Amino acid sequence: MTGFRLILCGLVAVCILAAFPAYAQNPDSEKPLEISAQDTLEWHRDTQQYIARGAVIAQQGSMTLRADVLTADYRETAEKNFDIYRLTAAGHVVISSPDMSAFGDKAVYDVDGGVAVVTGDALRMTSPDQTVTARDSFEYWVNEGKLTALGGAKVVRGTDTITADRMAALFSKGPDGKDALKRLEANDNVVITTPTEVLSGDRATYDAQTDTAELIGKVKIARGPNTLEGQRATVNLTTNVSMMHGGAPDGTGDTRVRGVFYPGTD
Incomplete structure (x- = not known):
């Protein structure tokens, strides 16, 4: 079942979303945040906003944000410092790092809530070997360490694809203090397509600790005319050992596995 490897390789691509909140999360970083705009850099004291307009480029270290307009909403603290609580990038938004790029019409980072949301008519994330698209949004929940692609999510990696209504990656702090992959999830109408197989089910998961993947609910694996059906794979x-199960993990449901095999086919 080579298609399961696509779950691991493809969903990790949503990590590009972490680049957007990084601009606000690390104001004391040793690397400066540089912002340039083709038209204007504005300071609106009454509305407590900084606004950059026209081919805006914001760069910090290896991360770059491009947009038509970048707005930073702030509030003054008791110490008369400026506390940025929301960043909004609008129009031709591109968030990029050396390995990945995300594209959308609008990106909003709510610093207080710890969530970044990228939306648009042609949402996509790209890396040298794969592309992730979604209809509704890409979201990054900072405190939960959760990255999601919502609405017709699709990952294309070479000749392999995975589609689902929702995909998510969950992270936790590793021994070195950096985010480490914990779990991957694809939910609702999951279809994994490779040159030799089509796998489908209600949901798919990957557990990094056990290095184990599951496809659950009305599972079907088709290889040419041959099919294998069950409730859990x-x-x-x-x-690289795989198994098809007839029932749910608790033993409920139809416990029989069904297969149809045609002689002379792979």
Whole structure:
């Protein structure tokens, strides 16, 4: 079941969303935040906003944000410092790092709520070997360490694809203090397509600790005319051992596995 590897490779691509909140999360970074605009850089004291207009470029270290307009909403603290609580990029938004780029019409980072949302008519994220698209939004929840692609999410990696209504990646702090992958999820109408197989089910998961993937709910695997059906398929990506199960993990439901195989086919 080589298609399961696409879950791991494809969903990790949503990590590009972390670049947008990084601008506000690290104001004391040793690397300066540089902002340039083709038209104007404005300071609106009455509305407590900084606004950059026209081919805006905001760069910090290896991360770059481009947009038609970039707005920073702030409030004054008791110490008379400026506390930025929301960043909004609008128009031809591109968030990029050396390995990945995200494209949308609008990106909003709510600093207080710890959530970044990218929306647009042609949402996509790209890396050298894969592309992720979604209809509704890309979201990054900072405190929960959760990245999601919502609405007709699709990952294309070479000749392989995975589609689902929702995809998510969850992270936790590793021993080195950096975010480490914990779990990947694809939910509702999951379809994984490779040159040799089509796998479908209600949802798919990947557990990084056990290096195990599951496809759950009305599972079907088609290889040419041959099909295999059950309620749950599991694969250990370390040992490359896979199994099809007839019932749910608790033993409920139809416990029989069904297969149709045609002689002379792979």
